[in-house]
Amino acid sequence: MTLREVYQLGKKQAQSGEIGAYCTDFDVLCLFEHCFGRDRQALIVHGAERASRPQMETFFSLLKKKAAGEPLQYLLGSWGFMDMELAVGPGVLIPREDTIPLVLETVQRLKNFSAPVILDLCAGTGAVGLGVARELPDAKVICVELSPLALPYLERNLSRYGEGRVRAVKGDVLNGPDGLSLPLVDAVVSNPPYICTGELPGLQKEVRQEPRLALDGGPDGLSFYRAITNNWLGLLKPGGVAAVEIGNGQENAVADLLKTAGVSQITFSQDITGAIRVVIGNKNVCL
The missing domain is CATH 1.10.8 (Helicase, Ruva Protein; domain 3)
Structure with missing residues (x-):
């Protein structure tokens, strides 16, 4: 033929x-x-x-x-995100253009920081951390990921695009940073699992092939946001940036969690469909 x-x-x-x-x-x-x-x-x-x-x-x-x-991205073995071609496969969340606003909003808030240190929680392929690092040439990024299936893809992508400024750390975001010997940081950024547990069976078949660990946000979809605000923002310097991707309709609940953790100047940003996809703010200088 x-x-x-x-x-x-x-x-x-x-x-x-x-x-x-x-x-x-x-x-x-x-x-x-x-x-x-x-x-x-x-x-x-x-x-x-x-x-x-x-x-x-x-x-x-x-x-x-x-x-x-089966997801097309898994069959291809890689998928584009911003100007990168990231390695993907079974066990890691597929990077999506919905996440680009999270990167760009974080970069905008950090543009006047000198050599910022950024913590990327639930890093997956490293799309967010790498995206921020490539937009901020003097930044250093620490990518925290738990899944033993996702970590090889993360490490491969960091090796290709990280320029020695982005490193991976194995850690459980729900359990906090204890024992990880992490520094104080200028930004905490995350695209965490945010789908309500009860909604998982109704997802499209292809999405259900992605790891449950990267999708399941607990009974109300907010488990990881509580963990981030309660356990991780203690590493954020005063004036530092807290930025998260969210699911549909979660902006007010997530904003309230951030406010309780001492974050102000909170704004929302939309994805290309017009849905609110990012909640971002700065940690109060004086609490």
Whole structure:
């Protein structure tokens, strides 16, 4: 078969639903590029070339997995976030563009800080910590992550993009920083689990493939925000920045938790859909 015939057959299988219900034309194109190294433009020029059998077998195998509900990002092995291509796979939360406002708002608040030290809690792939570090060339970032499945992806991404300024620490955010020998910091930032436990079964099938540890925010979705405000903001210097990503409708509850922990100048920021996605403030200089 030619490259064009392989691509068209993949689209036909996806559109007909004969291999499953969770595969779109976009998925087909991404997997085709991944397997054959040809994007849509190259396919126009080189579509008459013969496809190798190993590449064909890999392509159709991945299509079936995607159609069965496996996340596209896991099948590709990496996913773009800002200007980075982050390693991802089973066991780590997939970086999403919803999180970019968290990075940008944190950077904005830290722009007048000299050589800030930033603590990224529930770091996952390191998307937030790395994003902030790349926008602030004199910053140092400590990424705290518990999952033994997520840590290898985090370390791989830090090795590629961290420039020696971002390091990983294994720690449980719910249990606090005791025993981790962490310094005082200029910012605490986090995209923690924030989905209510009872809502997890109703998530899209692909999202349910992501680690429960990175999704489950407790009965009311606020367990990690309580842990952050009660146990981690003690490491935040006066005037330092506290910034978190939130779920839909959580802004007031999270803002109240931050206020109780001595954070003021609190503002909300939206994602590209217009939903409030970030709560950010500064720790009071005098309590």
